[in-house]
Amino acid sequence: MSSRWEEFYATHSTPDNFEENKRQIDDFCQHVNSEQKIVLITSGGTTVPLEHNTVRFVDNFSAGTRGSASAEWFLENGYIVIFIYRLKSLEPFVRHFMGQKFLDMLEIRKQSNVTSVQVKNENLNTVLPILEKYKAVKEANQLLSRSQHYFYIPSNEMPTHKMQSAEGPPTISLRLVPKMLEPLVNIWVPNAYVVSFKLETDESILVSKARGALSKYKHKMVALKMTRKTKVMLVFPNTSSEISLSCEEIENGIEIESKIVSQVIENHNLFIS
Incomplete structure (x- = not known):
């Protein structure tokens, strides 16, 4: 049976970066015109740590494609976007240039004593429109991105240190995180x-x-x-x-x-x- 959200919050400590994230979101919202439409998007997968000093975890796979793409389309339609995502999942605009693909679009140029990095001519039509959209959104203060389970192990049932394989196969009991839709x-x-x-x-x-x-x-x-x-x-x-x-x-x-x-x-x- 899923836990009640009140119990979940009461028995779990506040994340280390909670107050700083809250302050930044508050500051961001202070500059939003009351007539502007705001969308909050949560994106990316979730992990369940198996120890307090985490070495192992259970992972829910999600690259964050739908959330990051949706954020771009809301921005395109004039919305203010607060984007809450899992660290290292896809982000708006950046998602188009993940990993080595982006480095392959660049070249190093040396002229006299000056070294510069430039986008290759054949990639300019790909990079430029996305960069222009990103710059416009940032300058207009339209986008705030903050990095932050469907299942969890109660804090009092989680070992502090790394589970030892010599102790045999672990028995793991997961509990459903209460749906935040109810209080939301x-x-x-x-x-x-x-x-x-x-x-x-x-x-x-x-x-x-x-x-x-x-x-x-x-x-x-x-x-x-x-x-x-x-x-x-x-x-x-x-x-x-x-x-x-x-x-x-x-x-x-x-x-x-x-x-x-x-x-x-x-x-x-x-x-x-």
């Missing part, structure tokens, strides 16, 4: 348009699970991830619709997140009107 919708931001994303490998239970979540938590929409990048179902309390990419759209590099965000924005505008 009912207490923290009751007037917000809240959307959750859900991944299931069994498509036969997708819609029923989404409707169950909507009924329980009273938020506005569930986006069901049916395949990795080409099809999503949007489920509302009384209706549902499917978003997909055609073969032509896939070939042209269209991201399904652009369609998801477009639908969310349309519904959000109706919600606040």
Whole structure:
């Protein structure tokens, strides 16, 4: 049975960087015009440490593709974005140039006694538009990124030091982290348009699970991830619709997140009107 969120907070210490993150978010929001639309996006996978002095952990795989791409499309549509992500998961704009791919786009030039790093001419049309968008967003103070489980081991049940293999195979008991949708919708931001994303490998239970979540938590929409990048179902309390990419759209590099965000924005505008 999942734990209540009050109990979870009461029995877990505040993260070391909590106050600093809170201060930065408060400062960021102070400069936001009251007429501007704000979206908060959480992105990336989760880990469960198995020791206080962590050596081993259980990992929930998620690269953060959907969250980072969605952030860009909200920015494109004039939203202020607060982006909470897992460290080393994908971030808006940077996601296009991960790893060695970015270094391959650069070249070193030496002229007289001056050494410079430049984007190769053949890559300029790729890098320039993304860099221009990023600079515009930063200068307009539109984006704040902060790095921060569906399961956890209670603090009092977690060993302090590294588990020893000589002691035999460990028995690990995980507990469900309480869904923060409940206090989010009912207490923290009751007037917000809240959307959750859900991944299931069994498509036969997708819609029923989404409707169950909507009924329980009273938020506005569930986006069901049916395949990795080409099809999503949007489920509302009384209706549902499917978003997909055609073969032509896939070939042209269209991201399904652009369609998801477009639908969310349309519904959000109706919600606040």
